[in-house]
Amino acid sequence: MPNSFEANLDKYAELAIKVGLNLQAGQALLIDAPLESAPLVRLAAKHAYQGGARLVEVFWRDEALTRIRFQYAPRDSFGNVSEGQAHAARGYAEQGDAFLGISGQDPDLLRDQDPALVAEYQKALAEKFRPVNELAMRDAYNWLVLAAPSKQWAARVFPHVPTSEQTARLWDAIFSACRVYESDPVAAWQQHVRELSLRRDELNQKRYDALHFFASETDLTVGLVEDHLWVGASTPTQRGLLFVGNMPTEEVFTMPHRARVNGIVTATLPLSIRSRVIDKFTVTFENGRVTNAVASNDQAVLDELLATDEGARHLGEVALVPHSSPISKTGILFFNALFDENAASHLALGKSYPTNIRNGSHLSEMELAQRGANDSLIHLDFMIGSSEMNVDGIRADGSREPIMRNGEWAFALGQ
Numbered sequence: 001m002p003n004s005f006e007a008n009l010d011k012y013a014e015l016a017i018k019v020g021l022n023l024q025a026g027q028a029l030l031i032d033a034p035l036e037s038a039p040l041v042r043l044a045a046k047h048a049y050q051g052g053a054r055l056v057e058v059f060w061r062d063e064a065l066t067r068i069r070f071q072y073a074p075r076d077s078f079g080n081v082s083e084g085q086a087h088a089a090r091g092y093a094e095q096g097d098a099f100l101g102i103s104g105q106d107p108d109l110l111r112d113q114d115p116a117l118v119a120e121y122q123k124a125l126a127e128k129f130r131p132v133n134e135l136a137m138r139d140a141y142n143w144l145v146l147a148a149p150s151k152q153w154a155a156r157v158f159p160h161v162p163t164s165e166q167t168a169r170l171w172d173a174i175f176s177a178c179r180v181y182e183s184d185p186v187a188a189w190q191q192h193v194r195e196l197s198l199r200r201d202e203l204n205q206k207r208y209d210a211l212h213f214f215a216s217e218t219d220l221t222v223g224l225v226e227d228h229l230w231v232g233a234s235t236p237t238q239r240g241l242l243f244v245g246n247m248p249t250e251e252v253f254t255m256p257h258r259a260r261v262n263g264i265v266t267a268t269l270p271l272s273i274r275s276r277v278i279d280k281f282t283v284t285f286e287n288g289r290v291t292n293a294v295a296s297n298d299q300a301v302l303d304e305l306l307a308t309d310e311g312a313r314h315l316g317e318v319a320l321v322p323h324s325s326p327i328s329k330t331g332i333l334f335f336n337a338l339f340d341e342n343a344a345s346h347l348a349l350g351k352s353y354p355t356n357i358r359n360g361s362h363l364s365e366m367e368l369a370q371r372g373a374n375d376s377l378i379h380l381d382f383m384i385g386s387s388e389m390n391v392d393g394i395r396a397d398g399s400r401e402p403i404m405r406n407g408e409w410a411f412a413l414g415q
């Protein structure tokens with residue numbers, strides 16, 4: 001590949017360190033990354049050290065090893081998870097050090113494996129990392145998730161492109177979505193963050209009691225918790241450091257009340273979960289709880305997911321993304337939540353972000369639960385937006401106004 005790829009990769013790494021993490025001199029940085037992303041990781045480390053990082057440590061992942069485990073390990077061993085990484089990650093988190101996660105998984109990695117074993121494995125991992133994830137969801141430190149293609153992922157996204165070009169095509173889509181091609185990517189991101197923040201602030205002033213989503217296959221009312229906060233673009237850590245947790249990001253999101261969701265909702269994009277892809281599914285909620293979930297394929301995977309714990313049957317996030325988002329405009333289905341959730345309005349089953357409630361980072365689990373927050377080992381985003389989706393905001397007095405019509409914002413900023 002020509003030098004221009006190297007140059008773009010370097011800009012991408014610089015964005016990750018300077019805008020995403022906003023890494024500060026004196027911080028340490030933990031990176032969790034697939035082996036294939038080593039060139040990106042090295043550039044990120046360079047920018048981190050140039051910015052004064054005192055240590056960059058990397059946990060390398062290898063999907064081929066995961067497959068080997070599923071092929072050959074004893075069937076009763078999938079609850080075993082390494083202690084070391086979870087322990088180390090917790091150390092970084094408690095210090096307030098930075099974390100960079102690089103996503104790039106093969107959406108079909110464990111397609112031919114027993115869903116019950118995959119569920120046991122994922123649950124054991126989630127349990128082990130629960131304390132770290134809890135700190136991340138309270139923004140105790142600056143963190144960022146971005147993507148780097150693997151061959152398998154690129155092949156899934158571009159099956160009709162010659163094999164030798166698939167990875168380059170996926171890099172191109174990622175660079176484009178992450179504004180790497182702008183003449184000044186850092187400035188372009190600052191502008192984008194400003195615009196999303198205005199939308200967020202506007203929604204925060206509205207103080208809606210509930211949102212009503214309606215389209216041909218969806219009629220769902222999502223009650224919001226009192227003192228909910230819309231969050232988007234950049235957020236402050238508990239120490240006040242502004243960071244952007246996802247690249248790309250096009251969403252503003254807040255906290256549904258775990259017991260106040262009613263109606264039916266149909267996913268509008270295929271869902272990549274637990275190394276499988278569910279093409280379509282419909283979920284019915286009664287008083288916040290999923291009472292029925294029907295998948296077009298892999299029903300067992302969806303059922304296992306909902307059976308993770310009680311909170312897996314309740315919502316933890318509601319997010320608004322216009323249909324004209326740059327990710328949606330690419331027309332590419334990425335089979336990766338980082339991209340697909342920024343192409344459409346979405347909901348998440350499972351744990352809610354404490355930061356979506358005023359002063360929530362400082363509330364105990366019990367206090368959060370009393371306010372209507374949801375707790376679970378999972379947090380699974382699924383896309384419900386489309387060019388047909390309408391959203392109304394409903395106030396406590398029952399009056400309503402349009403927020404979105406046919407997938408687009410129904411009010412201009414500053415009105």
Ligand code: ZN
Pocket residue numbers: 251253317319341346381
């Ligand atoms: Zn989201």
Ligand code: ZN
Pocket residue numbers: 317348379380381
């Ligand atoms: Zn989410």
